[in-house]
Amino acid sequence: MSETNSSMVDVATLYIVPTPIGNLADITQRALDVLANVDLIAAEDTRHTSRLLSHFSISTRTFALHDHNEQQKADFLIEKLQSGTSIALVSDAGTPLISDPGYHLVNRCRQAGVKVVPLPGPCAVITALSGAGLPSDRFSFEGFLPPKSKGRRDCFQALANDERTLIFYESPHRINDSLSDMLAVLGAERQVVLARELTKTYETIHGAPLGELIEWLAEDSNRVRGEMVVLVAGHRAQKEELSAESLRTLGLLVKELPLKKAAALTAEIHGAKKNALYKWGLENLG
Missing domain, CATH: 1.10.10 (Arc Repressor Mutant, subunit A)
Incomplete structure (x- = not known):
């Protein structure tokens, strides 16, 4: 394993910096070094990021970059990068761009020839998959489910015969409706794992056939609290019975x-x- 001076950052470079998804101890030393040494941090929510920075006594200036202004602010940040500024991109939690802002900025940086350096780190998708007990050799991350029932059912129908493990994000106030729509399309026997409050005190990873999982959720209202990752076993063709x-x-x-x-x-x-x-x-x- 090679060693580098992790406290140094390069000029005119955009760093993609993952941040904890719940447990602050999960942040890497390299991430802290980058956040402390870059000239500017582009953050999804500057108030949220400021609390993280304060916890680690980091005083780097922040700049708001979120879904509503990213395309407009990308040019400004690229100009800063091209003039020699080093910038770290962070989201509220986890790895930027994974169902979070950052795609337009990174894409524009690549087009403009600006150096982009991604750091490894926390990501709810991978964390959930590694502990779910579902096949992990082939999987598809589908992001957040559509907010409306028809959109969700169309989504499930399009993926019904996909043999890969399917991974979705879902919010607590929609989880029951989403699982009901999933039940209508995929059936009660499809194996589903619900991972909630990952890395936090009340972390729960529970898997069962979908029909049983819905019943399990209904038994305790606490089980539908917190941010959720839903993992669905891929389609398995029934073995044809030979007479x-x-x-x-x-x-x-x-x-x-x-x-x-x-x-x-x-x-x-x-x-x-x-x-x-x-x-x-x-x-x-x-």
Whole structure:
């Protein structure tokens, strides 16, 4: 592992700095060094960020950059960067740009040839996924669910057959309605994990078939408090059931024919899927 002088920052550079999603101890030393040494911090909410900076005795000047002014202020910040100013971009919690402001600024910086340095750090998506117990080799982060029922149902319908683990953000006041819409589209048996209050005192990660999860939430109003990450197991095609007759036929034919041809003939005789028969043969007759 190489070592660098983490207390130094480069001029004319935009740093993407993750901040804690709940537990202040999760901030990295590198993040603190960058925040303390840059010329300016572009923050989603300057009052919120000021409390964080005050906690760590950092006095760097802040500048408001949020969803409503980002496109207008991006040019101003790029001019500052091109003149040699070093800037850190932070959101209220977690990694900037992940369902938070920053995309337009980073995109414009890339177009303008301004150096962008992303720091690793807290991110609710990855934190929830790592503890959910759902497949993590392939996943899709879908951001916040639409605010209206029709939009949510359309979203779930479009993703119903996606085999990846699906990850959403949702607010406490919409979680019950969103899960009800999910139930209507994906069914009661789809495995869902709810991760709330991550890294905080009342952190909860609870998984169950969707129908049972909805019942579990209804048992205690405290379970719908706090910011939430909803993780949904990807679609799994039901294994096609092969009749006993077709398997007996395959077993007889494979004694005289190659498996591939035996599977094709069995499929024709019994109206079964050739690929399913071939796979079963590989697993059981090899």
